[in-house]
Amino acid sequence: MIILTGNDLASGAVTWWAGSEWSRDVADAVDVGEEADAIAAREEAARRVNVPYAIKAEIGPDGTVRPAHIKDRIRGLGPTVRPDLTLKPGDANAVHEVI
Amino acid sequence: MVEHSAVTQSEAEGRGPEARPFLRFRDDDPVGDPAVTVDAFLGQGNATAVRIEPGDDTRDLLPHLERVALVEVNFPSFGDGRGYSAARILREAGYAGELRAVGDVLVDQIAYMRRCGFDAFEPGEPLNADDVDAALGRFPHAYQQAADSAVPIWALRHGKGAGDHDG
Amino acid sequence: MYRYDHCDQAMVDARVAEFRDQCQRRLDGRLSEDQFKPLRLMNGLYLQLHAYMLRVAIPYGTLSGAQMHILADIADRYDRGYAHFTTRQNVQYNWIRLEDAGDILADLASREMHAIQTSGNCIRNISSDHFAGAAADEVCDPRPYAELLRQWSSFHPEFSYLPRKFKIAVIASPTDRAAMKLHDIGINLVRNNEGELGAAFYVGGGMGRTPMIAPLIREFVPLDQLITYAEACLRVYNRHGRRDNKFKARIKILIHELGADEYRRQVEAEFEHLLAQDIEPPFAELERLREFFGDPGFEDLAEAELDRSDPEFALWADRNTHPHKQPGYVSAIVSLKPVGGIPGDATSAQMRLMADLATQYSFDECRVMHTQNIVLPHVRKADLHALWSRLDEAGLATPNLDQIDDIIACPGLDYCSLANARSIPVAQKISQRFAANGKGDTLGELKLKISGCINACGHHHAGHIGILGVDRKGVENYQLLLGGSEADDTSLAKITGPGFDEDGIVDAVETATDVYLANRADGERFLDTYRRIGMAPFKEALYG
Numbered sequence A: 001m002i003i004l005t006g007n008d009l010a011s012g013a014v015t016w017w018a019g020s021e022w023s024r025d026v027a028d029a030v031d032v033g034e035e036a037d038a039i040a041a042r043e044e045a046a047r048r049v050n051v052p053y054a055i056k057a058e059i060g061p062d063g064t065v066r067p068a069h070i071k072d073r074i075r076g077l078g079p080t081v082r083p084d085l086t087l088k089p090g091d092a093n094a095v096h097e098v099i
Numbered sequence B: 001m002v003e004h005s006a007v008t009q010s011e012a013e014g015r016g017p018e019a020r021p022f023l024r025f026r027d028d029d030p031v032g033d034p035a036v037t038v039d040a041f042l043g044q045g046n047a048t049a050v051r052i053e054p055g056d057d058t059r060d061l062l063p064h065l066e067r068v069a070l071v072e073v074n075f076p077s078f079g080d081g082r083g084y085s086a087a088r089i090l091r092e093a094g095y096a097g098e099l100r101a102v103g104d105v106l107v108d109q110i111a112y113m114r115r116c117g118f119d120a121f122e123p124g125e126p127l128n129a130d131d132v133d134a135a136l137g138r139f140p141h142a143y144q145q146a147a148d149s150a151v152p153i154w155a156l157r158h159g160k161g162a163g164d165h166d167g
Numbered sequence C: 001m002y003r004y005d006h007c008d009q010a011m012v013d014a015r016v017a018e019f020r021d022q023c024q025r026r027l028d029g030r031l032s033e034d035q036f037k038p039l040r041l042m043n044g045l046y047l048q049l050h051a052y053m054l055r056v057a058i059p060y061g062t063l064s065g066a067q068m069h070i071l072a073d074i075a076d077r078y079d080r081g082y083a084h085f086t087t088r089q090n091v092q093y094n095w096i097r098l099e100d101a102g103d104i105l106a107d108l109a110s111r112e113m114h115a116i117q118t119s120g121n122c123i124r125n126i127s128s129d130h131f132a133g134a135a136a137d138e139v140c141d142p143r144p145y146a147e148l149l150r151q152w153s154s155f156h157p158e159f160s161y162l163p164r165k166f167k168i169a170v171i172a173s174p175t176d177r178a179a180m181k182l183h184d185i186g187i188n189l190v191r192n193n194e195g196e197l198g199a200a201f202y203v204g205g206g207m208g209r210t211p212m213i214a215p216l217i218r219e220f221v222p223l224d225q226l227i228t229y230a231e232a233c234l235r236v237y238n239r240h241g242r243r244d245n246k247f248k249a250r251i252k253i254l255i256h257e258l259g260a261d262e263y264r265r266q267v268e269a270e271f272e273h274l275l276a277q278d279i280e281p282p283f284a285e286l287e288r289l290r291e292f293f294g295d296p297g298f299e300d301l302a303e304a305e306l307d308r309s310d311p312e313f314a315l316w317a318d319r320n321t322h323p324h325k326q327p328g329y330v331s332a333i334v335s336l337k338p339v340g341g342i343p344g345d346a347t348s349a350q351m352r353l354m355a356d357l358a359t360q361y362s363f364d365e366c367r368v369m370h371t372q373n374i375v376l377p378h379v380r381k382a383d384l385h386a387l388w389s390r391l392d393e394a395g396l397a398t399p400n401l402d403q404i405d406d407i408i409a410c411p412g413l414d415y416c417s418l419a420n421a422r423s424i425p426v427a428q429k430i431s432q433r434f435a436a437n438g439k440g441d442t443l444g445e446l447k448l449k450i451s452g453c454i455n456a457c458g459h460h461h462a463g464h465i466g467i468l469g470v471d472r473k474g475v476e477n478y479q480l481l482l483g484g485s486e487a488d489d490t491s492l493a494k495i496t497g498p499g500f501d502e503d504g505i506v507d508a509v510e511t512a513t514d515v516y517l518a519n520r521a522d523g524e525r526f527l528d529t530y531r532r533i534g535m536a537p538f539k540e541a542l543y544g
């Protein structure tokens, strides 16, 4: 699947296109297929996202969206060396799952 | 205090916040002749306006400055800063004619361009007049001696040159 | 320390207003990201992996207690309670909101600080010797000259859209503690045969994709021509540096392609021309700057012996202090490299403690080292034990200066959007490995440096042992390099061979140190043994 990601313009936070809006959680990302460029252009023009780009992803063994490249998986979670600052601070396994 | 006072002296067409297609900080009449390439200029004896591209050697023009009334310096992309050196080299050689920045000239660059000796701007995209005024009035001082009349901060501190300039 | 006058303050304040306006124009859509990017970069604001990152300039690495305090306050107020000290003696925050950028710059300006030109294709923050003003071997304090260059390079109208970034280091002693020859311009202040001070200019060094050691371009530039000569060096680069290929745009490539002799000829011609333009600040300005960097009022003390009865303290004092020019004083190094920790990171509480200790014990001054530690430059030996106790309580007294666990590591793929692999976990595992197996203490000086990509922010080319993270088909992989140095014996490390995975690279580092231990002659450091026996025995042990 192809998913769309970028950063929120004002806060800089990593965001994922969830179908009708942007979400902080990669698990909400939806397959945009051929629409990637059109959505990216429209949303960037409206300043709802900054520098959006499309990436490959798959549905992981646990049924959630897993970006194909480690860089985007780390973007999705947070720094692996500071689990306390990731999106899943309580989940001891989260860091291992993205690597 | 040094003022970047150019806007108030300018012949800029139109006041108010509407866009200005062409900014000029000179009192003389604009040169109408079309600018020719450096090669063409050096090859023909009668052109009075020349256009410098980033890869040109500005110093090739120096022996011929007395017949130049307009130098355009092209910025095909704002990130290519060779034109800043071109401008200073011309001013350092005593060129007093119009020095016009053309192309991808953005409002956040024109204060530095003024400092390097540009006194006219023909941006590809028109600039917002309020933004131009804000940009040129922003910095009260300058740290370096450049091609404009700003007195460097070191000269303000030690007196050298203070009072030589009308601001 | 340098203090702003009203001119300096007005310039920094104007920059805050300018950047506020630029941020606002970005937020309301008048600036596109393409147009905004170079503007935000010139204020140190990056868009990184998780958020915006702000890099704050620490000119020549020198900070007052109050400045360190405001850095801690910013970490709490606008970030997540910590900051990262970098290999260019700067500090950066990882979780910044664009909306807050103007307020942060205003807070910095209130303590005479800024983020001007900490990124972008312009002249960056000037770095220097972290022992400036304290080291016994310096011919003078290099910082007045660094400050002169800081002011000259700030808002430079001609050199703000260079082909690529431009880094300058200034030192003033025969011992190079600032990797001077690995900068775009390295300036070494020296005395000539007549005893006059002047500047040797090394131009065209750098790390990154194509590491090069800067050739000497001029042996002696008189002090009253320093700015003019620098301007000439930059103008030749601005006009002729390559702009067709980002990877070939640094000045080192220009000088490599032209040859040092031709570059020198062009600089000398430009210099002759510029001398007539009268752009040099008057000597009185240099004298004014020197006044800020005089001795801070050292007491007349007898050379004292330390009380070494506490072995932990004695070990720390042996490893983490540096001799001082003034009898009875030392420079003390605060380690930001706890075993298993994140190199260069400090919490706001640690920053406040360092600030207070600087005020209490070191004439209100501290320094950021390019090795990502903090120096308290002027500590009375009599205060050293008390200082150590306070540091120890806060986890800041790891006795490991220049040991294998004093690792330089760039942020890598945990934070950096350019990274190929993570650097920090590798550093953590190596320091833990050598703490656990007890070998760390037997190795002596061993400088290990890790970069998460070819940009080499972690100085891997200059490590006795270097590690470079690469991307092998989407999997992190690490190359091992040996034999680099960024000291006065500057050399570039060589790659051993095929790379390793994350655990493999930790093993490989241990293997390399075993080869050293088996081969070292009396008094040899790892680097000395490597230089004597060469790469072959290491390759043999690593790849069999």
Ligand code: SF4
Residues within 6 Å of the ligand: C410, C411, C412, C413, C416, C417, C418, C419, C420, C451, C452, C453, C454, C455, C456, C457, C458
């Ligand atoms: S070396 Fe590469 S990964 Fe490390 S901080 Fe620099 S750009 Fe990022």
